[in-house]
Amino acid sequence: MNDDxxxxxxxxxxxxxxxxxxxxxxxxxxxxxxxxxxxxxxxEECVNDMLIKLWNAIPPAKPDNLYAYVAATSRNLARxxxxxxxxxxxxxxxxxxxxxxxxxxxAASDDVEREVDGHALGDALNSFLGTISEEHRKIFVxxxxxxxPVEDIAEDLxxxxxxxxxxxxxxxxxLQTYLEQEGYL
Amino acid sequence: MKQNEWFEATSRxxxxxxxxxxxKHLRESGLSVDSKALLAEELAEKPAEAVRQSRITRWVTxxxxxxxxxxxxxxxGVLISRVRGKVPAVLNSGxxxxxxxxxxxxxxxxxxxxxxxxxxxxxxxxxxxxxxxxIFSGTVTDKVVGIYEDQLDSDMKYVLLGTDSRIIHVSRALxxxxxxxxxxxxxxxxxxxxxxxxxIKIDNIRFPFRSAEEVSExxxxxxxxxxxAEMDDQAPAEYISGYQEGYRDVIMNQNPEYDNYRLEGTLTxxxxxxxxxxxxxxxxxxxxxxxCTVVAESPEHSSFFCVAYPYRQKAxxxxxxxxxxxxxxxxxxxxxxxxxxxxxxEDEVIDPAYFLPMFDTVSTEQVKPVxxxxxxxxxxASESAGTTVTEGTSETTETTSVSxxxxxxxxxxxxxHPYGWSDWSFFRSGNELHLEQLNETKTNPHxxxxxxxxxxxHFQKSNKIGTPYTNDIPAYDGETQFILKDGQIVSKDGSRIxxxxxxPAVTQHFSLYSVEKFSNDCWFVRxxxxxxxGGGWVNEYWCDGKGRSVKISIECTPGYTVIPSEDxxxxxxxxxxxxxxxxxxxxxxxxxxDDTALKQLSINESYLGTENAAIKNGIMYIPFRSSNAxxxxxxxxxVNLNGDKTPRVIDIPLSFMVECGGRIYGIKDDHSFVEYLxxxxxxxxxxDIRKAGAAAAKDAKGTAEKEYLNAFAEEGIVWRPVAxxxxxxxxxxxxxxxxxxxxxxxxxxxxxxxxx
Numbered sequence: 001m002n003d004d005x006x007x008x009x010x011x012x013x014x015x016x017x018x019x020x021x022x023x024x025x026x027x028x029x030x031x032x033x034x035x036x037x038x039x040x041x042x043x044e045e046c047v048n049d050m051l052i053k054l055w056n057a058i059p060p061a062k063p064d065n066l067y068a069y070v071a072a073t074s075r076n077l078a079r080x081x082x083x084x085x086x087x088x089x090x091x092x093x094x095x096x097x098x099x100x101x102x103x104x105x106x107a108a109s110d111d112v113e114r115e116v117d118g119h120a121l122g123d124a125l126n127s128f129l130g131t132i133s134e135e136h137r138k139i140f141v142x143x144x145x146x147x148x149p150v151e152d153i154a155e156d157l158x159x160x161x162x163x164x165x166x167x168x169x170x171x172x173x174x175l176q177t178y179l180e181q182e183g184y185l
Numbered sequence: 186m187k188q189n190e191w192f193e194a195t196s197r198x199x200x201x202x203x204x205x206x207x208x209k210h211l212r213e214s215g216l217s218v219d220s221k222a223l224l225a226e227e228l229a230e231k232p233a234e235a236v237r238q239s240r241i242t243r244w245v246t247x248x249x250x251x252x253x254x255x256x257x258x259x260x261x262g263v264l265i266s267r268v269r270g271k272v273p274a275v276l277n278s279g280x281x282x283x284x285x286x287x288x289x290x291x292x293x294x295x296x297x298x299x300x301x302x303x304x305x306x307x308x309x310x311x312x313x314x315x316x317x318x319x320i321f322s323g324t325v326t327d328k329v330v331g332i333y334e335d336q337l338d339s340d341m342k343y344v345l346l347g348t349d350s351r352i353i354h355v356s357r358a359l360x361x362x363x364x365x366x367x368x369x370x371x372x373x374x375x376x377x378x379x380x381x382x383x384x385i386k387i388d389n390i391r392f393p394f395r396s397a398e399e400v401s402e403x404x405x406x407x408x409x410x411x412x413x414a415e416m417d418d419q420a421p422a423e424y425i426s427g428y429q430e431g432y433r434d435v436i437m438n439q440n441p442e443y444d445n446y447r448l449e450g451t452l453t454x455x456x457x458x459x460x461x462x463x464x465x466x467x468x469x470x471x472x473x474x475x476x477c478t479v480v481a482e483s484p485e486h487s488s489f490f491c492v493a494y495p496y497r498q499k500a501x502x503x504x505x506x507x508x509x510x511x512x513x514x515x516x517x518x519x520x521x522x523x524x525x526x527x528x529x530x531e532d533e534v535i536d537p538a539y540f541l542p543m544f545d546t547v548s549t550e551q552v553k554p555v556x557x558x559x560x561x562x563x564x565x566a567s568e569s570a571g572t573t574v575t576e577g578t579s580e581t582t583e584t585t586s587v588s589x590x591x592x593x594x595x596x597x598x599x600x601x602h603p604y605g606w607s608d609w610s611f612f613r614s615g616n617e618l619h620l621e622q623l624n625e626t627k628t629n630p631h632x633x634x635x636x637x638x639x640x641x642x643h644f645q646k647s648n649k650i651g652t653p654y655t656n657d658i659p660a661y662d663g664e665t666q667f668i669l670k671d672g673q674i675v676s677k678d679g680s681r682i683x684x685x686x687x688x689p690a691v692t693q694h695f696s697l698y699s700v701e702k703f704s705n706d707c708w709f710v711r712x713x714x715x716x717x718x719g720g721g722w723v724n725e726y727w728c729d730g731k732g733r734s735v736k737i738s739i740e741c742t743p744g745y746t747v748i749p750s751e752d753x754x755x756x757x758x759x760x761x762x763x764x765x766x767x768x769x770x771x772x773x774x775x776x777x778x779d780d781t782a783l784k785q786l787s788i789n790e791s792y793l794g795t796e797n798a799a800i801k802n803g804i805m806y807i808p809f810r811s812s813n814a815x816x817x818x819x820x821x822x823x824v825n826l827n828g829d830k831t832p833r834v835i836d837i838p839l840s841f842m843v844e845c846g847g848r849i850y851g852i853k854d855d856h857s858f859v860e861y862l863x864x865x866x867x868x869x870x871x872x873d874i875r876k877a878g879a880a881a882a883k884d885a886k887g888t889a890e891k892e893y894l895n896a897f898a899e900e901g902i903v904w905r906p907v908a909x910x911x912x913x914x915x916x917x918x919x920x921x922x923x924x925x926x927x928x929x930x931x932x933x934x935x936x937x938x939x940x941x
Contacts, residue, residue, distance in 0.1 A: 027211040034212050067207065068200030079192055099188040102195075121190070122197025129202050141206035144195045148208060156210045 003066035010058035017058075018051050025070045032071055033078035035147035036095040042081060050074045075145070094147040101172065102144060121184060128178045132171060139167045617643040618915070618928065618939075633881030633894060633938040640913065640928040640937040660710075662702040669697040674710065674728075684710060684726060684734045703753040706730055707769055711747075725756075727770045735770050748795050750826070751803070751844075757826075759795045759807050764824060764832070777830050786822065786834045793822070797841035797905060801849045801863070803827040806842045808851070809834075817855055837861065840903070845931050846911040852903040858916070858929050858936075872929050874901045874918060877936040896920050897938060903927075915939075 001020050009017030029050055034043040050073050063069035082095055129137050138157060142148045143164075150168075154161045618641050632644045659666035659677055666677045674684040674697060683700065698711040708728040725737040725747055747758045747767070755768045757777075764778035783793070798807040807822045817840035822832050839851030842861065849861045856875045859868040878898030885891035901918050907926070908915035916927045918938075925940040 028207065031208060031212045065200045065204060068203045071203055071207075072196070072200070075196060079196065082192075083189065095192070096188075099191050102191040103188055121194035125194055125197065126199045126202070129198065134205065137202060138206040141198060141202050142208060144191075145198045145203060146206065146208060152208070152210060156208045 003063075006066060007058060007062060010054065011062075018055060021051060021054060021070065022047075025067060028067070028071060029074040031148075032074050032146055033081075035149070036075065036078040036082050038094065043078075046074060046077050046081060049077050053077065094149050098143055098147045101168070121179075124179055124182055124184050125175075127182075128175055131178070132174065136167055136171050139164055140171050143168055616641050620644075620926075620939075631890065631938075631940050633877075633885070633890075633940070640930045640933075640935045641939075644928075644937075644939050660697045660700040662700040662708060664702065667697060667700050669712070673732075674700070682732045683708060683730065684728045685732045701749065703749065703769070707753075709747075709749065709756060710734070725767075729770070735772050737767050737772055737774070748798055748800065751800055757795060757798075757800070757805060759793050759798065759822075764805070764807075764830075766826075777826070778824055778832050782832050783822070786832060797843075799842040799844045799849055799851075800826065801844050801847075804863070806837075806849065806861075808837070808839050808841055810840060817852075835866070837866075841905055843906045843909055843914065845909055845914055848931065850914065850931055852916070855902045858903075858914075858931075858934075860931070871931055872934045872936045874903055874916065874927055874936065874938075875899070877927065877938055881938055893920070893940060894938070897925070897940065 001024065006017055006020045006024065009020060026047060029047045030043055033046040033050075034040065037043050037046065050070065053073050054070065057073075061069075129140065132140070135157070139153055142153045142156065143150070148156070150161050150164045153159075153164045157164075616639075632641065659668045661667070665681060667674050667681075667683055668677055672685065673682055675682050696712060699709075700711075701709040703709055706729050708730060710726040710728050712724050712726065727735040727737065747756045749756050750766075755766050755771075757764065757766050758774070759765070759778075763776045763780045763783065765774035766777050767774045793807060793809055795807060797810065798805060800806070803826050805822075805824045805826055807824075809818045809820045809822065817838055819836055819838040820834050821837040821839060821842065823835055824830055824832050837851070838853050839859070839861065840853075840855055842849055842851040844850075849863065850871065851859060851861050853859045853868060853870075856873060857870055858872040858874065859870050861868055875898045878894050878896075878901050882891050882894035882898055885894050897918070897920050900920055904917045904919060906914050907917045912930060912932060914929045914931060916929060918925045918927055920940070925938065928937040928939060929935070
């Protein structure tokens with residue numbers, strides 16, 4: 001079923017929308033949230049929460065890109081759960097490792113850092129991603145948005161693990177340079 | 186910056202990039218979602234009329250399928266919930282005949298720790314979040330006594346099957362009070378959940394082998410009768426044999442003690458023990474490993490294997506997780522059924538309650554692995570013969586007519602294909618040979634004749650557009666062309682179903698490799714199973730021609746092809762671990778030559794595989810090679826299959842051997858096609874590939890063609906036979922970067938080079 005049809009089901013308050021969403025996007029959502037949470041039960045609940053979110057959100061929301069909407073919703077839910085778990089030091093997902101890679105990027109100063117809010121940095125990230133090759137962008141997004149393990153990225157893109165690792169390292173350096181040039185760091 | 190700031194920043198990555206990077210390989214999301222009840226409840230709270238009136242029925246059987254299990258047990262009038270791992274959604278609720286079953290405090294608060302699982306956790310979480318109860322409801326469609334009185338809790342006697350295949354356990358008293366066809370609503374509160382006793386995970390069970398009356402009459406028994414039942418091949422079963430992991434396994438082994446019977450099927454059970462004693466209830470793997478299967482091996486293996494496997498995700502299993510059960514076969518009783526006394530370990534009699542043979546677990550694409558529980562089945566040999574086979578019809582390919590009177594052979598080439606694999610198929614009709622290739626870009630095949638004498642009158646190659654594993658190319662059993670379609674191996678015209686239940690995991694792709702007809706009720710089928718982007722393996726199956734099949738567990742890599750015995754009663758394969766035999770419909774191999782015996786031949790450094798082997802007069806000839814390619818070592822292992830099976834090495838400079846028309850042929854010195862005469866140990870040259878190339882080059886019309894044929898003459902090395910008929914052998918000959926073929930007539934010695 002295409003995305004428009006699924007959205008129409010939501011708008012008609014037809015619970016088949018949930019089934020269709022689950023069938024079409026459940027695997028993706030599970031992958032996303034599992035990568036973040038590293039726990040199957042949490043991930044399953046998160047997917048479920050996502051469905052409830054969609055049910056509550058559509059309508060009035062009418063996403064242009066349902067996949068991205070569903071994926072982002074899942075990720076946000078997982079992030080919230082991750083944040084909670086993180087406080088209790090119970091997180092074991094890939095997000096921890098991936099974010100550490102980004103955190104390890106040297107910054108200009110603490111003062112500047114505090115000036116950079118997530119929104120602005122997000123905009124900068126998107127601008128930056130537009131400057132790099134599609135393959136590098138995929139690797140970057142898979143690692144830092146999907147929080148996919150390096151091995152999974154390599155398998156997914158049919159490249160070697162070392163290529164993924166090296167590409168990530170170079171992309172992080174480029175990103176740092178870019179953020180410095182743009183005045184974010 | 187801190188982690189959460191980066192988290193926030195990366196959350197804002199644009200949708201287009203998110204979509205662009207959408208992963209192709211997804212994690213297997215496992216099974217139903219524990220919090221389904223929460224979702225159902227939330228939805229139920231919605232005031233929308235549509236919600237109230239509609240159902241979520243398909244939740245359970247589609248999106249969150251298989252393991253839907255809610256067990257509600259009433260103990261002495263006290264309802265104790267068992268909110269097992271996968272809680273199904275509310276079904277069919279809100280009708281006027283809903284009856285609320287009030288709950289009371291459970292009796293064993295401590296036992297919750299034993300019975301912890303995600304479902305209970307979800308229910309608890311709901312309660313902790315302010316919900317005062319969790320509600321399950323469903324329509325009672327059947328009441329089946331599935332558990333003996335003294336085998337589980339003394340008061341758990343009835344299993345009710347809801348419309349959603351959900352199982353609800355209640356006491357006999359409560360079950361008696363429920364009416365089939367009515368919808369009931371069970372309310373569970375915190376106390377009930379806390380009172381959850383040990384886990385019993387029961388999902389979608391049917392008890393086809395016993396009626397309630399039978400159980401009532403027989404009562405508890407150490408003996409357990411496995412009655413005949415239809416096998417269900419609709420879904421693959423997770424199984425394990427040693428370290429092997431698979432998707433489907435039905436064990437059908439010859440029973441040596443009862444020659445007139447054949448043991449079919451798989452007894453697969455859940456047991457309630459937690460296999461890994463180290464796992465604690467709070468371990469995330471706990472619920473996964475709590476699910477166990479018991480796979481009945483054949484009598485010759487003298488044991489049952491109880492295995493645990495992670496249910497939510499495919500994962501490596503380790504041998505330590507296998508529990509072995511013994512049993513005592515007592516032979517068929519007067520009804521023809523087979524009785525076992527199941528024993529755990531050595532002497533402890535297994536309570537049959539542990540064995541809940543399952544059948545027809547809900548199968549969905551969403552949930553993998555899907556498990557089908559087949560049952561042991563004992564069939565008199567006389568019943569297994571004489572299967573009617575629908576004759577295949579003439580087929581038309583894109584390029585030519587294939588009459589179907591001669592056999593087809595498919596070859597499997599690993600090479601520089603963009604997917605890592607190539608898929609080729611030869612069809613022969615009289616003296617016409619057709620080669621179908623998948624995604625092959627080369628065109629314009631040539632053929633050159635040696636000494637002007639054609640072996641073939643026509644050779645044509647056709648290209649197929651598609652991807653591997655989608656199986657555009659049929660496999661031909663000599664009568665019928667079969668294709669893989671919609672999880673089934675069916676004839677191209679759709680009139681026959683050879684095999685069903687082919688359901689790869691998310692990332693897996695299946696492709697039909699070959700279909701060999703052994704008899705009217707036995708086909709030997711090979712399928713390639715691998716990943717879209719390359720890599721994979723070949724799995725073998727027995728099919729009975731009626732859609733039923735048995736997967737053979739062979740731990741060998743592609744290339745170790747399996748060869749049939751002369752009477753087609755079994756197949757053999759060899760690798761560095763030994764030489765093995767797989768009887769018809771057996772799921773596993775029997776080692777007939779141990780690897781230590783092979784090592785004593787001091788040929789350890791050589792490559793041993795049956796793809797180059799031949800069997801003639803009960804003697805198996807397996808040439809040793811110095812690598813996976815031809816590379817003749819001059820050593821051939823022989824095994825007298827009907828005798829002592831002691832491997833011996835004889836000096837025969839052949840890189841492969843093949844039985845053809847009752848004679849043994851081989852390639853000598855990598856390019857000479859010779860007949861081997863076992864009686865004298867001598868050879869008779871039939872044809873020479875390089876000479877053929879040189880001769881053809883003389884008559885070549887174009888310079889390029891001449892150069893090519895000269896290269897053929899100088900570099901041509903026969904790798905292996907790829908298609909063998911009684912009067913024709915097709916040899917694979919790589920020249921440069923191309924793979925070419927030669928058609929050889931063993932009778933006349935005529936050679937025709939087929940090149941591109």
